[in-house]
Amino acid sequence: MISINNLTFNIGARALYDEANWHIKPGEKIGLIGANGTGKTTLLRLIVGDYTPSSGSISKAKDLKIGYLNQDLLSYQSDKSIVRVAMEAFARQNQLHTEIEEILEKLETEYSDELITRLTDRQQEFEQLDGYNIEYRAHEILAGLGFSEEDQKRQLNTFSGGWRMRVMLAKILLQQPDILLLDEPTNHLDLPSIKWLETYLGNFEGAVVIVSHDRWFLDRVIKKTVESRKGKLTPYAGNYTFYLEEKGIRETIQRGEFKNQQAKIKQEERLIERFRAKASKAKMAQSRIKMLEKMDRVDDVDDDNPEVNFSFRFTKQSGRHVVNIEHLNKSYPGVPILHQADGIIEKGDKIALIGANGRGKSTLLKIIAGTETFDGKVEAGHNVTMTFFSQHQLEALTLENTILEELQSFAPTYSETNLRSLLGSFLFTGDDVFKKIKVLSGGEKSRVALAKALTADANFLILDEPTNHLDIQSVNILIQALQQYEGTFIIVSHDRYFLDNIANRIWFIEEQKIKDYPGTYQEYEVWNSKRVIPKPAPIPVKQEEKAKKEEPRPVMQNxxxxxxxxxxxxxxxxxxxxxxxxxxxxxxxxxxxxxxxxxxxxxxxxxxxxxxxxxxxxxxxxxxxxxxxxxxxxxxx
Known part of the structure; x- marks a missing residue:
């Protein structure tokens, strides 16, 4: 299907790929993984032809249809309804439909055998291409991605970026490509939509290549893993968990070979030093020196999973009750969010707030943080000091500061060594810490803001989607950091592996109430799968639009x-x-x-x-x- 042979791709003087090889076969489900900066997105762009290899080749089967989802699609704008945008996938069917309409219009005033023949031909082709079902298929895919019937009639431009990305995904899926290249497809999806996509990709007959930091998603979709590392592509015959186990075995063997070779090298060097000064043994010493020079050296294993060597500090311990919520009411015009909702956060709680987009998760975090108006009572307890991280915190960064200066000004009690260690965990190494905030990308600013939040003298953390823009290694670092954090936190995230490793309670909003499950995310999933739950239509609308939506239907009681x-x-x-x-x-x-x-x-x-x-x-x-x-x-x- 696709054959990558001796691929080399240079960025300046750096070889991002150096004679890399990879063969993608029909029907394979592959996860393309690796640390940020190892060229995963670049490789996808090389495959679709956006970039040209410095040397080597990428061969593709004739007439291969590639569906490529990337973050650039967020910039696509249209005044059409989202169902019409999705139906743009059916280029030939749309063309035939237009031609049929034009012929029918002509027939009203000028009848001819030629027009009838053309009409018959177009209608037959339209039917062969399943043209009468394309609108239904578009509705079906969009519904799976969380759009209600009313939402599907709205213009694309009225949706926020995340929801526009879903429409682009629907459009790609409707094209029924031979291979899907998906670059972080779960970044803008809520949990129900991620689960729907897992099922869809599991049944998809074509090949799939996925770049994702969502370990649970990868484990449920892929059957093969390819690691991009040090300019090479290394395949593993299993999902992400298999890759970790297999890589561990390979590294154990490599580490043993490295130690054995180093011991042999030291022994040879001692013999050379002993015999080099003796004339009778000089020839032997020179022979051994040449042998060492020709030896194929085994590399030591790089530590790809560094441990956190940064500790949280807060000067005050909070009281037992961190936040008390009583009779909380919140709505936007025509959009009820919470009604007479109650909840309590106690010291030591590690809460994951989950659910579909548009249900009020971020709104609830803002209410708790004190940045959103509401009716009712939300009170912080004794000695509670909180910090709030969200994507909007990027606006609070000082553009003229360097990354290191930004953290030093916010957390003056931390040493430069500690701050640089924390920044290293979030992919800012070496001289990166001296970059000015103003030159950073959106993802880099997000990581700075998260690192900054973690240095706050706070015994209560409020984190909204903290894993966005982090690779798997950095997510693991954040997991370790939160596991050793002795305070209290509440987090919104769609990364299930992350949630399962940090949360001891699950909150979800249902029927405009705060519902509580006392357990881990995996335990919640088992419990939730056994109950009958209401399924109101999603509300994928920008908060500032405050669009009028239907009132939720009454929920069946049993x-x-x-x-x-x-x-x-x-x-x-x-x-x-x-x-x-x-x-x-x-x-x-x-x-x-x-x-x-x-x-x-x-x-x-x-x-x-x-x-x-x-x-x-x-x-x-x-x-x-x-x-x-x-x-x-x-x-x-």
Whole structure:
């Protein structure tokens, strides 16, 4: 499918790849991993042809269709509804649809055999390309990615960046490429959408190459791992967990070989020193020197998983109750978030606040931090000192400061050594710490802001998506740091591996209340999978837009009630399917009538009614299948 042979790619004097090799086969599910700066995104761009190799080659199968999702797609703008943007994936079908409409319009005023022949040809091709179902497929993919029916009618430009990225993902998936190249696809997805994408990619018949820092996502999707490191591409025949285990074994062997070789080298060097001064042994010494020069040296193992050598400090211990929430109400015009919600955060709690986007997670963090208005009572306890990290904290950075100066001004009690150690954990090594804030990328500023938050003299941390822009190594560093933190924190994140390793309580917002699960994320997942939960439509809207949305529907109180409701709807849908099937057959009979066929106006009207009835039938049949699956799921519990 794709063959990378002796690939070399230079950036300035640095070889990002040096005679690297890799072969991607049809149907493979591959995770492309490696530390930031090792060239993962660059390699994807080389594959799609955005960049040209310095030497070597990238060979692709003829007519290979590549779907490439990258962060640059966030800049795409359109006034079209998102379902129409997604349907841009069907270029040929859209062209045929336009041509069919134009021919039908012409037939109203000028009838000819040539136009009828062209119409027939276009309609046959349109049907062969499944043109009558493209809108349904677009709706299906968008619904899986969290868009309600109302949302799908809204213009793309009214959505925030994360939601626009979902539309671009839907557009790529609808193209049904032979291979998907996905660069951090979970960055802008909430947990329900990540799970949906896992299922979709698991059933996807083409090949998939994923760059991601989400370990759980990789483990559930990929069957093979390729590591980008030191200019080479090293394959491992398993998912991310297998890679870690296999790499550990390889490193143990390599470490043993290195030690053995070093011992041999030292022994040879001692013999050379002993015999070099003796004339009778000089020849032997020279022979051994040449042998050492020709020896293939085994490299020592680099430590890719450094441990945290930075400790949190806070001068005050908080009281037992850190935050008390009572009768909390919060809403935007037409968008209820919280109603009479209660909750309590106690000393030592490590809380993960999870759920779908638009449910109010970030809003709740802002309320707790005191940066958002609300009705009700939210009180910090005795001696509580808090710090709040969010992506908006980037605006508080001083642009003229260097990275090191920014941390020194915020945390003067820390030594330069400690601060540089912390910055190293967040990928700022060596002279990087002397870069000015103003020259940093958005991701780099985010890492500076996170490092800054961790130096605060705070016994209560509020962190909103702290793992964004971090690679897997840096996420591990943050996990270690939070595990040794003796204070209290509440965190919003969609990285399940991260949450499972740092949280001892799970909060989620449901029915406008704060719900609490006392356990780890993995335990919560097991518990949550066994209960019947309400599924209100998502609200993917910029907060500042405050768009008017429908009130959530009343939630069924138990499984029996929900089962009755589903059965009633199933019966209605069955009747609807029968009616639509009858309509489609009647119109097909009408279209076959020579009288209709020879009258342009009647043919146009009949054809339009046929397309509408066929699309409605497809949607009704799909709804019937969804309802039947839902009924079976409840009955099996």
């Amino acid at each position: 499984a029996a009630q929900q089962l009755k409701k589903l059965n009633d709807e199933l019966s209605r849908t069955e009747r609807e399917v029968e009616t639509l099937e009858k309509q489609v057959k009647e119109i097909e009979t009408e279209l076959a009538d020579e009288q209709v066929y020879s009258e342009p106006a009647r043919l146009t009207a009949a054809n339009k009614r046929y397309q509408e009835a066929k699309a409605a039938l497809d949607l009704a049949q799909q709804r019937w299948e969804e309802l039947a699956a839902g009924i079976m799921e409840i009955e099996e519990k």
